[in-house]
Amino acid sequence: MGMRPSELWGRFDWQSGSCFRCEQTNVPVAEVGEIAVAGTVLPLCACQRCVFRLEQLHWTMSERAVRQRNAPAPAQPLPLGQWPTKVPFDRPPSHVA
Numbered sequence: 001m002g003m004r005p006s007e008l009w010g011r012f013d014w015q016s017g018s019c020f021r022c023e024q025t026n027v028p029v030a031e032v033g034e035i036a037v038a039g040t041v042l043p044l045c046a047c048q049r050c051v052f053r054l055e056q057l058h059w060t061m062s063e064r065a066v067r068q069r070n071a072p073a074p075a076q077p078l079p080l081g082q083w084p085t086k087v088p089f090d091r092p093p094s095h096v097a
């Protein structure tokens with residue numbers, strides 16, 4: 001599933017600003033999300049190169065998520081009391097006490 005950069009960039013509104021990712025200033029940036037700082041929501045803007053990279057990451061992660069959904073369920077972890085030692089967990093180890 002490929003997408004040409006021009007197609008991808010056409011889906012965003014570009015304006016001059018700073019990129020949150022590579023920290024370039026006065027470059028065309030697009031809003032790619034938001035970040036909450038001390039109760040204030042600020043837009044996150046990224047430049048064209050970083051938007052492209054973030055899209056690639058997004059693809060990679062969604063494909064990975066699909067693979068994981070299709071993979072057999074992982075083995076159940078051992079109950080805590082059995083791992084990995086026979087020392088009971090109801091008191092600290094002797095070297096702590």
Ligand SMILES: [Zn+2]
Pocket residue numbers: 019020021022023024046047048049050051
């Ligand atoms: Zn950037």
